[in-house]
Amino acid sequence: MTSWISEYKYSWLEKIAINVIKCGNIPNHIAIIMDGNRRFARSNNIEKIDGHTKGFDKLAECLKWSLDIGIKEVTAFAFSIENFKRSDKEIEDLMTLATYKFEEFLQENDKLKENGVRLRVIGDLSLLPPKLQVVVSKAVLETEENDKLFLNIAFAYTFRNELISTVQKIIENNDSHTCEINEELIGSCLQLQSTPDLLLRTSGENRLSDFLMWQLSSSTLYFTNILWPQVNIWNFLAGILHYQLITSNSSDMRPNLKVPLSQNSQHMLATINAAKKKDLILMSQNG
Numbered sequence: 001m002t003s004w005i006s007e008y009k010y011s012w013l014e015k016i017a018i019n020v021i022k023c024g025n026i027p028n029h030i031a032i033i034m035d036g037n038r039r040f041a042r043s044n045n046i047e048k049i050d051g052h053t054k055g056f057d058k059l060a061e062c063l064k065w066s067l068d069i070g071i072k073e074v075t076a077f078a079f080s081i082e083n084f085k086r087s088d089k090e091i092e093d094l095m096t097l098a099t100y101k102f103e104e105f106l107q108e109n110d111k112l113k114e115n116g117v118r119l120r121v122i123g124d125l126s127l128l129p130p131k132l133q134v135v136v137s138k139a140v141l142e143t144e145e146n147d148k149l150f151l152n153i154a155f156a157y158t159f160r161n162e163l164i165s166t167v168q169k170i171i172e173n174n175d176s177h178t179c180e181i182n183e184e185l186i187g188s189c190l191q192l193q194s195t196p197d198l199l200l201r202t203s204g205e206n207r208l209s210d211f212l213m214w215q216l217s218s219s220t221l222y223f224t225n226i227l228w229p230q231v232n233i234w235n236f237l238a239g240i241l242h243y244q245l246i247t248s249n250s251s252d253m254r255p256n257l258k259v260p261l262s263q264n265s266q267h268m269l270a271t272i273n274a275a276k277k278k279d280l281i282l283m284s285q286n287g
Helices: 012-021 037-043 048-069 081-085 088-107 109-115 130-142 159-172 183-189 233-247 263-284
Strands: 029-033 073-080 117-122 149-157 198-201 220-223
Touching: 012 048, 012 233, 029 048, 037 048, 048 073, 048 088, 048 149, 048 233, 073 081, 073 088, 081 088, 081 149, 088 109, 088 130, 109 117, 117 130, 130 263, 149 159, 159 183, 159 263, 183 263, 198 233, 220 233
Parallel strands: 029 073, 029 198, 073 149, 117 149, 198 220
Antiparallel strands: none
16 A cells, blocks of 8 residues: 555755755645656556556655645645546546545545644545545545645646636525625635645646636746656755745735625635535445
8 A cells, every 4th residue: 555645765965955945935835736647657658547656656755745844735636627538448547546545545544643634625526436426525524633734636626617616606605695706705615715835837838727727826836847757856845946936035925915704705605615514424425
């Protein structure tokens, strides 16, 4: 079994580099577009699913590095709704792999609790196979009390899908039209409210691919040609160094323009969140 938190062993030089990086401004939240698994498989003459497996293993190393560096939140783009256009075999293999990995996650509950890792899965879970829905919802519920590192997995996700779903939920719960639909309300109803400080995308693609388009509006972007399974700690630290260089002349690059929600909007938000929690519990009980 491959752990979700790698047992990565640092060299003395890597330990020194981490200590140097920690002297600077550490991003609180890193978002990652884990791109290049299939190209890695082709270049190494292995099956596509083996490339995706290597990608999951790399995420485990990334979590270990994040914990040790002091990063509080990691959001990883694992599977886009657009990926359902791939071949039936690749999709079936991916869903089987994801089910297996989330089952492993459940088996590691004690270790995850010890490290304070809380899992959240954003995306349209209704698009996933029933068995995967069950293990994902159970994994999310099992870790909801942990608070040291938030791991957000975007699975069956696109921002366009989330925005449409969010607006529909607001309209459905605003029957009396007492809530003004504004930027603050929409942002508060999204599945991910926190804003990534740094986006890291691998494989040489310089685009966002409909990932967290709302949340990334003021994030630092770092693109690298390295394929995701080939990322090492030096590539990871290079992204953080890029963030430090970009933000070195500003203590806070984001303007604080938040407007408090009205009481009616707060009540509606609480209702929406309660419904999400109820759906998650029901989904976990379907197995």
